[in-house]
Amino acid sequence: MSFYQFAKTVVKIFLKPKYKVQSYGTENIPTEGPVIICSNHISNYDPPIVGITSPRPIHFMAKEELFDNKVFGFILRHVNAFPIKRGMSDRNALRRGLEVLKDGHVLGLFPEGTRSKTGEIKRGLAGAGFFALRSKATIVPCAIIGQYKSKAPLKVVYGKPVEMETMRSNKSSAQEVTDAIMEEIKKIKENH
Incomplete structure (x- = not known):
């Protein structure tokens, strides 16, 4: 068992029952090939929660300061952050x-x-669009x-x-792509 799988199991044991975590639509994540999962952000627990519900290991970006603590930095690096x-x-x-x-x-x-303190979905930064346009990844x-609670x-x-095909062929800007992704996240939230 890899360190990632071990950490995922431990996190699942603690967080899944505590927050009654339910996941839906995991079949929308392709089983292979590059994928970008874009999520809204409401808590520091979001990365582990998305991590335990995804059928595939995820590489997250984490703010640099989190790596300053030797132990936490070690764990982050070993769970692909x-x-x-x-x-x-x-x-x-x-x-x-x-x-x-x-x-x-x-x-x-x-x-x-950054986290949304109100829970409302805010406008996304252009970074997500940058990765979407510069790769052949499926955007979920x-x-x-x-x-x-x-x-x-x-x-x-x-x-x-x-x-993404239309946006790539129309040479959409990174911000336009991010806006389209955030619109989809809003729709999911509204429909559930």
Whole structure:
């Protein structure tokens, strides 16, 4: 068993019953090839919650400060997370994200950049669109619905992949692509 699988099992044991985590639409995540999972962001628990509900391992970007703690940094690196400098264009993180996709793996993104304190879905940053346009990845929108309250159900819903061919051929901007992805996440939230 890999460290990732071990960590996933441990997190599942603790978080799944505590927050009554229910997942839907996992069949929308292709079983192979590059995938970008884009989710809304409401809590620090979002990455592990998306991680335990996805059938495939996910590589998440995490703010650089989280790697400062030696133990936590070690764990993050061994569950496929890599650092990103916030508030600036981090070329190393962008390059690393593209490598993850080029190697046929899953990249997990929270396009809003920071958590939404109200739970309302905010406008996403252009980064998600950048990765979508620079790769041949399938873009899977994901909505985390509910609140992180003990024994209150928390839904993780994966939607159908975002149609990218038109946007790629129309030479849409990275921001336009991110806006389209966020629109899909909103629709999932409204329909559940």
